[in-house]
Amino acid sequence: GGEWFARKPFPSAILDALWEVLVLGLVSDTFGKDSIMGARVCDKSARGRSLYRLEVWYGAKAEPEEVRTALLQTFASVTVNVKEGNSTHRRRLDKHEIPKFELRSHEVQKAVELQKDIGLLVPHWQKPAADAAKNASDSLWD
Secondary structure: OEEEEEEEOOOHHHHHHHHHHHHHHHHOOOOOOOOEEEEEEEEOOEOOEOOEEEEEEEOOOOOHHHHHHHHHHHHHOOEEEEEEOOEEEEEEOOHHHOOOOEEEEHHHHHHHHHHHHOOOOOOHHHOOOHHHHHHOOOOOOO
């Protein structure tokens, strides 16, 4: 599995509308039983600048591009309330308001974590000194 995520300064009305259609789609199984496993919104705002991260997690059986396509099609039909002067009307999202998702595979993360666990991938600040490595006689491969 993995996740599609979008990090941007969503206006609150748009983020609310995207979240609503996403949650309703998850509850009603619109995206398919084994495709989307969960979602969340993380508030990454700092120093007066609003920034949100919208994450959508997909399962190991799902095809990432199919999940992304389903999300984009669903979000293309989202309508938001727009206030103009004294009146409010509903409109569809503009093309630039629909999030552009980036992919993060959890399989890659699992492989990195496994390499760390067995000692194949060691952060540079934890690596032994070169002399100590040369003098080590108890290698796992001897």
